[in-house]
Amino acid sequence: MSPGASLLAADEQRAERIRVQGLVQGVGMRPTVWRLARAAQLCGWVRNDGEGVEIRVQGGAEAIAAFVQALREQAPPLARIDRIERQTCALESLPAFQIEHSGSGAVRTAVVADAACCEQCRAEIFDPYARRYRYAFTNCTHCGPRLSIVASIPYDRAGTSMRAFALCQDCRAEYEAPDDRRFHAQPIACHACGPRAQLLRADGAAFSVQALSMLDEVDAACTLLQRGQILAIKGLGGYQLACDAGNAEALAELRRRKRRARKPFALMARDLDVIRQYARLSDTEAALLQSAAAPIVLLDAEGQALPEAVAPGLRSLGFMLPNTPLHHLLLRRMARPIVLTSGNLADEPQCIDDEDARARLSGIADYFLLHNRAIVRRVDDSVARVVDGRVQLLRRARGYAPNPLPLPQGFAEAAPLLALGGELKNSFCLLRRGEAIVSHHMGDLGEARTQADYRRAVGDYLQLFEHQPQAVVIDAHPEYHSSKFGHELAEQRRLPLRRVQHHHAHIAACLADNGVPLNAPPVLGIALDGLGFGDNGEIWGGEFLLADYRSCRRLGSFKPVAMLGGEKAMVEPWRNTYAQLMAELGWPRFAMNYAELDLYRFLEAQPRAVFDAMLGQGLNSPPASSCGRLFDAVAAAMGICRERALYEGQAAIELETLVDQHTLRHEDEQLAYPFAIPRLQNGLPYIEPLAMWQALLGDLVLGTPLPVMAARFHKGLTQVMVRMVEKLCDSEGAAAGLRCVALSGGVFQNRVLLSEMRRRLQAAGYTVLQHRQLPANDGGLSLGQAVIAAAQGLAGIH
The missing domain is CATH 3.30.70.100 (Alpha-Beta Plaits)
Known part of the structure; x- marks a missing residue:
């Protein structure tokens, strides 16, 4: 028109x-x-x-x-x-x-993300005169379960776990009325016809609900929480474990039973006013908490203190608001937050099956708050934070997945693909008809139950979205479970198999996340993570890449340093410290200058002869240009998480937490820890940390406060990375004239590093791309794999 x-x-x-x-x-x-x-x-x-x-x-x-x-x-x-x-x-x-009924042609399968309870439904469950007063499974077209209950297509009640509940006359009338907000809302129900909650003791013994509440079993569960009990709660996408977050004894017992020594717990509070008692809350963070996705939001702790066991060693708290009517009712009388963490033992996937939950969680929970609506699909809570006013997703699951992401201009004609992601923080991706459907967070595939869940979920998505891929895309690392599964699928379905380099996928995911068109010029991508398979079997993890969707070229790197003991270096941070110090100083020089340090005494007590032989002969000590391992090495040198990391990224997270903001923002730039940019034998410029180590060890000798040291490390690292960008983009080489920089990889979930990099690059005149709808970590990897394979296919590159 x-x-x-x-x-x-x-x-x-x-x-x-x-x-x-x-x-x-x-x-x-x-x-x-x-x-x-x-x-x-x-x-x-x-x-x-x-x-x-x-x-x-x-x-x-x-x-x-x-x-x-x-x-x-x-x-x-x-x-x-x-x-x-x-x-x-x-x-x-x-x-x-x-x-009218659906038109001709294939209707796109309408399976969307689960959505938090809307304001209208919330008002109903607390209105004594409403038909659904205190009904724990109230929902409408604007909220409620979706992905977690869908068993088959088409998406109607018969294809969900609500098929066991026949609509009563009143609910049927709402379902069929176009002017009602419950028109064609498949999960709707009420007290008369829907699921019901049940409270049980974990040991099976009888007890009186009436002795705990005069209302119902959900309110009785609240009384149990107030009395210090641990509950297993059947939530929207899986079982959750809960206790009073202000009860130190209950927290300690939950950690002991769950075998979760230090990883922070998520918290749920009944409203924003409760959250404000414990954390600083901006308008953007408040809006994010109240959104339909209702993720866990990481907030700066402020005000009243919760027990240290909530988030050991951290100054942030992960809060969420109630996302189902059951949770709203449960927290109605809770004046302080509850811990609400995944219902599992450490490293296992969340329970969704009732019998499995009773078997696996009876040794953890004192009581079970159950209901009789089946959970079809495990969907974890999403996690986000706000950095400089921008939302940064750390885990994309409930509330976000599987909502399709529109692909940038140029991808409309790409063939349908299945990309299987990486090994850690896994997601997979269906690419079709100009959009990408990135799965909910699957987790780390090293655990057998997670592997089985991952394989089931891939089959689920292919069936739910009627997806017929014409190729399977995997990471170049041959030992990833996702790569092996991709080989199996490609062979079974007689499909071509495409391999994509790990860090190229990170940068391509960032490009797609920002809507960069297919034929846009290359960018300078900075991919920082723990490790990924590079060229010629090398291990990469700190890379500067000239990249577009079709290709990438490595222009710079962090210094390759041995991962002492291979995978052990990922869980014992001090191994990285030792390898770095031996590569930079050698033991005689280190011993001569720093024998007074506690770090020296700790390393001296290790079997150094064995480790030196491993380093000298390259035995189980592959060199890695890993920024993640550098963070581990620095943290361990400072005495942070030195001996063993009890969860992934612990050392780096606790190092970031220590950063003194005044030092970061106002101390003389010359006091930041210095790095150099020499060249490797092959001519590749790299970030050399020798001067940084000398400055850091000197500060340890002087007794410089650790928060100041943490700030100087972060500041020095951002300084040298910006210098590397300028060196590459201002040279006569391949990146000459580039003014756009894309930031990706799990290390960029470090708020200090991300904020400082963006500020410094923008001040130097560069356009900065960062993730918006997907995590910077391997949770976004599958989208990058998919768009690379699609772009190469459109260009005839196979």
């Missing part, structure tokens, strides 16, 4: 075919269109089809223009409108506006 169309006379009759594309199926778009069209007194119909939502309207030109504007402004809460296309068509006789 021409720009002047809305200026036509109000009484001029007009007919249009309107197509709405984006996240528009299964989110209440059709009843919204119906309501708005009727309010505008338009005739016609709306239906789902293979491209999204199709609308036929007829009426006054101004009324149609106002209708389209209202559709943009009043879209359902869970919808995402990417495009609205309008086309004039012939006038015809049409009835009053109505909702």
Whole structure:
């Protein structure tokens, strides 16, 4: 329609075919269109089809223009409108506006993310006069379970775990009324016809619910939490373990039983006012907590102190608000937060099956708060933080996955693909029809139960989304479980297998996450992580890459240093310290200058002769240009998490936590720990840490406060990385003239490092790309694999 169309006379009759594309199926778009069209007194119909939502309207030109504007402004809460296309068509006789059945062609499968309880449903469960007063499974079109209950397609009640609950007459009337917010909401139910909660003792003994509450079993569970008991709660996407976060004894017992010594616990509070008692809360963070996704949000601790056992060694707290009616009801009388962590033993996947939960969690929980709606699919809580006003996802799961991500310009004709991700923080990706469906967080594939869950989930997604990939894409590392599974799938389905370099995938994921078009010029990508398979079997982890979607070239790197003991270096940070010091100083020089240090005494007590032989002969000590291992080495040298990391990234996380902000922002730049940029024998420039180690060890000798040292390390590292960018982009080499830098890899989940890098690069005149909708860690890797394989396929590169 021409720009002047809305200026036509109000009484001029007009007919249009309107197509709405984006996240528009299964989110209440059709009843919204119906309501708005009727309010505008338009005739016609709306239906789902293979491209999204199709609308036929007829009426006054101004009324149609106002209708389209209202559709943009009043879209359902869970919808995402990417495009609205309008086309004039012939006038015809049409009835009053109505909702039609799906049109011809393949309708896109409407499986979307689970959504937190909306305000209207929350008001109902606390309204004594409402039909669903204190009903723990209240939901509507705008909220409630989706991915976690879908068993098959098409997405209707019979294809979900709600098929066991026949709608009562009142719920049926709501389900069938277009003007009701529960129109075609598949999980709706009430006290008369839906799931019910049940409270049981873990040992099976009888007890009196009435002695705990005069209301119901959910309220009785609240009383148990207040009395210091540990509960296993059947949540939306899996079992959760809960206790009173202010009860130090309950916390200690939960850690002991769960075998989780230091990894921080997530917290849930009934409202923002409770959170504000314990943490600093910005408007952006408050909005994120209250969003339909309702993730765990990492906040700076402030105000009242919770026991140290909530988040040992950290100054941040992971808070979330209740995301289901059951949780709202459970926390109604809780004046302080509860711990709400995954229902499992350390490193195992979350329980979703009732019998499995009773078997695995009875040794942890005192009581079980159950319900009789099956969980079809494990979906963990999402985790996010706000950095400089921008939302940074750390784990993409409940509330976000599997909502499709539109691919950048140029990918519309790409063949359908299946990309299987990496080994840690795994997700996989279905690429089709100009969009990417990135799975919910699967976790680390080193654990057998997680591997089995991962394989099931891949099959689930292929079936749910009717996906027929024409190729399978894997990481170049041959020993990843995802790579081995990819080989099996490709062989079974007789599909081509594509291998993608790990760090190229990181940068490509960042490009796609920022909507960079397929044919855009290359960027300078900085990929920092623990490790990934590089060229010629090398281990990389601190890389400067000239990259676009089709190819990448390594232009710079961190210094390769041995991983003493191979995988042991990932869990014993001091091994990295020893390897770094031997590579930079050697033992005689270190002993001569730093024998007074506690670090010297610790390393002297180790079997150095064995380790020196390993380093000298290259036995189980592969060199790695890993930024993650450098962080481990520095933390251990400072006495932080020295002997053993009890969860992934612990040393780096605790080092970041120590950073003194005044030193970071105001101390003389010359006092930051210095690094050099020489060249390797092959001519590749690299970040050399010798001067950094000399400065750091000198500060240890002087007794410099650890927060100051942590700040100087972070500041010095960002300084040298910006110098490397300038060296590469200002040279006569391949990156000359580049002004766009993409940041990816798990190390960039370090808030201090990310913020400082962006600030310094922007001050130097560079455009900085960082992740927006996906994690910077390996949770985003599958999208990068998919777009690289798609781009290469479109270019005829195989």
